[in-house]
Amino acid sequence: MRRQHSAPARGAHTGEATGFTVAEAVEAYLDDLALRGRPTRETARVLRCHVLPAFGARGVDSLTLAELRAWHRDLARGAPLRGHRRGVVQRSRATANRILTCLKAVLNHAWQDGAVASDQAWRALKPFRDAEQPRRELLDPAAARRLIAVCEPDFASLVRLALATGCRYGELTRLEVRDWDAGAGTLWVAADKSGRGRHVAVTPEGQHLVTTLAEGRPANARLLLRADGAPWGPSQQHRRMRRACEAAGISPPVGFHALRRSFGSWLARAGVPLQVIAAALGHADTRITERHYAHLQGGEVARQLGRHIPDLRLPPNQ
Template sequence: MARSARNSSLETRTARAKLRIRRAPYFAKIAKGLRLGYYRGAVAGSWIARLYRGERNYETKALGIADDTLDADGVQVFDYWQAQEQARQWGERQRLLAAGAARRGSYTVADAIADYLTEIRAEKKPAAVKGAEYVLDAWILPELGAVQVEKLTTDRLNRWRNKIATEPKRVRTKRTADEQATRATPDDDDARRARKATANRILTVLKAVLNRAFHADRVVSDSAWRKVKPFKRVDEAVVRYLSVAEARRLVQTCAKDFRKLVQAALLTGCRYAELTRLKCGDFNADSGTLAIRLSKGKVRHVVLTAEAQDAFENWTIDRPSSDLLFLRADGDAWGASHQKRPLEEASARAGITPAVTFHILRHTHGSHLAMKGVPMGVIASQLGHADTRMTEKHYAHLAPNYIAQTIRANFPVLGIGDEAKVMPLRRTKRA
């Protein structure tokens, strides 16, 4: 960010009030070829910007009212520092226009989104692009799409973020529906935390769009969205996992074709999409590993236990290596979201509430490894985390550690549990 230029004659109301009223503005140099001007009026002054074009040619721009009698609002009334920032943004935009980098006319959030999607389609996997399109279509375009990027304000973006955090949770809507369906959100701490976490993720997508536009010189400044901060302390790890008994009950109540997927998830910690893409040739019986391809752009090898190796050998025996490993009972491949209803039904039959999600199966694998003292780096490698930060966030509290072991070994048994027997005190006789 450019360094702010000081000017003792223009910085404060008191200093400006001492200036003589005249038709010519008072100028302060804020960058090479760029000046901030102040017109001293009888009651209140105003700000202008002046840019040197060469050969004694200048271009000027009226910025707004000075805060001589009114408090600055950053929209129509500006103090010296706000006016200086406005002048810098205008000067930078004129430079970009002259260089052919910035667009002439209005450049809206919708335009920035279109440019963003064009770029990421060449960089990211189709699934990632589809996910971004959903967020952009559902949350960003309806509210902000028509707004010019240079007219975005921090206040506007904060109000948009807060609206997302307080709206009811959306549910899947029929294509023929006229309005978006919503689900009543419980008014408790967990529900509010979840909505704020959702708002943070959507804000991250918007910032990615706008930052691309800024770094490509399509817009002048990123100050409006750079000042918008995510909600704090809403992503604390609340990991739910299944006990060994619950895992067995769940597997036993699944339909035969879906049971294999659930077993594989519990035995490997793989994501649903990773398992549905597996081919028989991805299982290596010699090394006892499973090759997970195209997992976030990488290939990783999941180590299989003896139980997992036996299961995968049974599932792949006498099958071509090019066949999909997991198929539905009708022979079709498992598609996106096909796991949701079978898991809900199996959870109900197994008496597990709330219903299990596929991600909980993944958490179950990681959690049991952590509780057995497996190092975080090993768990990160097994689950395909880029580093140990995500692993530690979710599983470090489950791992045996010095503090927990020391407390449990040294705190005395008080005998105050519900099953403790309370002996009545005997009164001593007085002499």
């Protein structure tokens, strides 16, 4: 049974310590996400692995800036997690920042609800600067063709549709036949990483694949199934990707998410505007798109400069 905590009304900051624990704050935050239709699985995993072992039993009001800052730095250094069977876990500064974002969201939710007296302990805690670097894990079209050629047929359909839409593994495996709009050439992704549904444009090659997969099947059937007729489950793509990369001569091997990044990179290198790439990938705005794909548009920038900047016809030595 859940512990019932009598917190002040929302926004009623009394300035008094309440004894409201971090574990209770996590539970309240996840409940709120679920009520608003936001996905909770990954957030809950991050909080369970990285926040609750360190602070779960602590009162939120007892947290200090110094210990939160030390915890954040330890995350980036890969310090051992309390209760973690594998001991030291290597993490980057970018990963530490993402974990910090989850914790601050929990604490800010408690503060905004008036369940804790002050947000001073974490308000000044900043993420590491310049931690996010564009990932280099990309496939060119030739490598993508080699990869598809060595995949088992069921997994090949999954890989092909990822490269035709830029969708994530979880989004693809949840698709149903009724999500396909053949007239518009789009798929409806009911709930993406941000908790919002969206229509996803499908390339002409991908449209042919989806039409074939959907033909004659019930509307509520999963669009993509394994060879044994079962739905794809969480993490079942990892081993298949490793085997396919090895067979295709792709070294180092890439993860399934590289298919999404490759899709975005092909658009960027073709000079597609970042706003269009953001819409295709379901980004809320262009900030993430710019971080990961703007550097790939250097060739298009050079082409535009050559086309529009006048030639001053100066001698070579000037």
